[in-house]
Amino acid sequence: xxxxxxxxxxxxxxxxxxxxxxxxxxxxxxxxxxxxxxxxxxxxxxxxxxxxxxxxxxxxxxxxxxxxxxxxxxxxxxxxxxxxxxxxxxxxxxxxxxxxxxxxxxxxxxxxxxxxxxxxxxxxxxxxxxxxxxxxxxxxxxxxxxxxxxxxxxxxxxxxxxxxxxxxxxxxxxxxxxxxxxxxxxxxxxxxxx
Numbered sequence: 553x554x555x556x557x558x559x560x561x562x563x564x565x566x567x568x569x570x571x572x573x574x575x576x577x578x579x580x581x582x583x584x585x586x587x588x589x590x591x592x593x594x595x596x597x598x599x600x601x602x603x604x605x606x607x608x609x610x611x612x613x614x615x616x617x618x619x620x621x622x623x624x625x626x627x628x629x630x631x632x633x634x635x636x637x638x639x640x641x642x643x644x645x646x647x648x649x650x651x652x653x654x655x656x657x658x659x660x661x662x663x664x665x666x667x668x669x670x671x672x673x674x675x676x677x678x679x680x681x682x683x684x685x686x687x688x689x690x691x692x693x694x695x696x697x698x699x700x701x702x703x704x705x706x707x708x709x710x711x712x713x714x715x716x717x718x719x720x721x722x723x724x725x726x727x728x729x730x731x732x733x734x735x736x737x738x739x740x741x742x743x744x745x746x
Contacts, residue, residue, distance in 0.1 A: 560603065561591060564610050571620035575627070583623060587613070625651050629736050638666050638725060641732050658735055665728025671697065672721035676714045687713045 565584055572580045594609045595601040613619055625648060645662045648655030675697045679686045684703075689696045691705020699705075709716060 560606050560610065561588070564616060567616035568619060571616050572623065575624075579627075587619075621651065625655075636729055638669075638729060641729060642666060644736075645732060658732065661735070662728060662732050665724055665731070669721045669724035669728065672717040672724065676717035676721070679714050679717070688716075 565588060568587075569580060569584060572583070591609055591613070595606060598605055614622070629644060629648065642659075642662050645655065645659040649659035675686055678698070682698075685700055686698045687703070687707045687710050689699060689703040689705040690708055691703070693704065696703060696705065
């Protein structure tokens with residue numbers, strides 16, 4: 553490789569290193585070392601690597617800012633892939649949502665599932681304080697969990713409302729967590745294939 557390409561590569565990796573400054577030095581060095589080896593290998597396949605060749609190889613990787621953002625996202629996803637904390641999963645999917653449409657869709661699935669789970673938990677907590685207003689009510693509006701001032705419709709499963717609400721909340725929490733973990737696992741496999 554000629555000397556014209558070296559400063560361009562050094563500048564690229566300097567910017568990448570600066571964009572990844574919040575990560576541990578060992579992780580950052582390992583990532584940049586692998587990436588540098590990839591760039592040099594691609595350029596080494598050419599008889600004489602010109603400045604244009606170097607520019608095209610670096611452009612194929614993306615800007616240092618994009619690459620650092622992608623690495624940051626993959627690191628967050630990898631870290632939370634096997635966790636079961638809904639808050640950690642929700643935070644991870646929110647960060648993923650900021651990176652694109654696919655992440656936004658996953659965040660909306662997580663947010664909706666956990667929001668429904670929370671509504672069942674809150675209903676179970678409020679039932680002892682508002683026994684006439686909270687419960688499963690079937691009426692002309694359909695099924696309601698709560699109504700103020702008084703519900704319209706007939707209360708069903710009134711004595712089983714609290715255990716059923718806790719059970720439904722738990723099933724939704726667990727189901728949403730497992731679904732998001734499955735999606736994250738598939739995303740990681742897709743990234744590896746690409």
